[in-house]
Amino acid sequence: MSDYQLNPHYASDDVKQEANRVGFGRGLLAAGKANESIVALCADLTDSTQISVFRDEFPDRFVEVGIAEQNLVTVASGMARAGKIPFTASYAAFSPGRNWEQIRTTICLNDQPVKIVGAHAGISVGPDGATHQMLEDIAIMRVLPNMIVVAPGDSIEAEKATRAIAVNGKPSYIRLAREKTPIFSTENSPFEIGKAYILRQGTDVSLLGTGTMTYQLLLIARMLEEEGISAEVVHVPTIKPLDEHTILESVRKTGRVVTAEEAQVAGGFGSAIAELLSEKMPTPVKRMGMYDRFGESGSPSELAVHFKMTASTMIDDVRAFIEKVPQYKPGY
């Protein structure tokens, strides 16, 4: 295995689980202690976004804007003009959902280092239902020039990603989930914005995951191994900019790609991979995720099964893809 330093217990039933927003909360606190220019703003969702952790330590550097997401990011843009490094937090459905234009104009075009935290992304939001299950955020953020897009795989990585974003000097988006998810990385695992990581080496197919879906790919790879299929698992926490080198190296080797995201496949992570490969290394791609429909109310675990976002509900489609589509290796 590579030097990623996977959690050796990642596949056990009692693997440690933590919501990656908790890691964000820790990371923002650490970033705030390291740099007094860091400020935080929230639109009436401090506890569920975990920005409350920063607020409790640095109340003078926290700004409550109320349920006003347009104001959330534009006030943040102004604070950046005054020399601060603002983190803004709300649910992804509202930010960037509601305030995408203000992000485009006052943060991206205006080039201010505001960090957008999109909490409660994906269907794992659960009973609140489709209105709150933001699935389009990856697509609408990666298409903005001058925006970095990160989807951490677990809570430990979310902490590192937050700290990295705090010092990158650029507009950035970090997507977080509501629910506890298994921790597959360790404190010693690397994280760098713009880098993808080989978690498991293989030769028959490249399984590319982003955010918390990478974990399901790890489980799928184990299941495939028992069937004699050697799957390579690549974790791609930075969706923009993509680590083209690592991704292409894997695809050159396997000639067959599956992507997974808790988001619309249209315009999302899988689309970014398909775009890259079409231009640089045409290869068959199976994008797994949400297929042009909204979520709905249910428990997170029920929804994950219902929308085929668990290893056991995804494996059939992955296996069918591998059986139907030969490896395409023209010697790139």
Next chain:
Amino acid sequence: MSGTLTIHQLQHKANVVREDIIKMLLAAGSGHAAGPLGMAEIVTTLYLDIMNIRPSQPNWKERDFFFLSNGHTIPVQYAAMAEAGYFPKEELLTLRQLGSRLQGHPERTKLPGLENTSGPLGSGLSQACGVAYTLQHIDRELQRHVYVITGDGELNEGNIWEAAMFAGKYKLSQLCLFIDRNNIQIDGNTEDVMPLESLAAKWQSFGWHVQEIDGHNVESIQDAASMARAITEKPSVIIAHTIPGKGVPYMEYDYKWHGGAPNSEQAKEALRKIRTLDGKITGEHE
């Protein structure tokens, strides 16, 4: 800066800015006429008298801030900035051209001296609030002021009222908003499209100190800004009543000149009117 120009001289400078606006729009072949012409006294007085700025040091650490929220009126700000010495006046004629620092709607990164990027309406007040909040509540730089201009049609945008509530809650007393109350927007007069009155009552209820002035009277502009600086427990709004297209009789009061540049015949007539103050000064060169 403050006190070096008389009221009469500032009024004259405002008319020079008007001429520059017409010349810019003619050279560009597109842009917005009515708003910029109406705002000439306000923006000129801010840049040449009211604001504590150093044009040769656009990022001077002690400067006052100016945010233009109704970014389509940028020709008036470019003209005032050139008059103040931020860049040579010849550059004004590059407005909207490929490669120009003077973009059709202002982009902060393109031109030193701009504090924000605007065009889509409703965000400038919030950005001004972000600066004012930082100065007052975090960095405690209480001597610096944040001036922002919005249009009145722009007040249709919800983002504006989010900012109004925010400024009221946080008592952003270093914030001074000028509303260019010219009563026009693209589809017609504001009170026909989406009525705003009673505008003063609205701002008062949001916790702002409200003044209403003749937006073409330099002394009134100075006095209102001075009062705003003296109000220390609330943000200030100055509802500045202006005539859209002021200075060019065939444009005045007409919402159809909100967007649109004069052709060369119209521009020639406009310049003549501005220079002669609509025929009051005779014997002027064309």
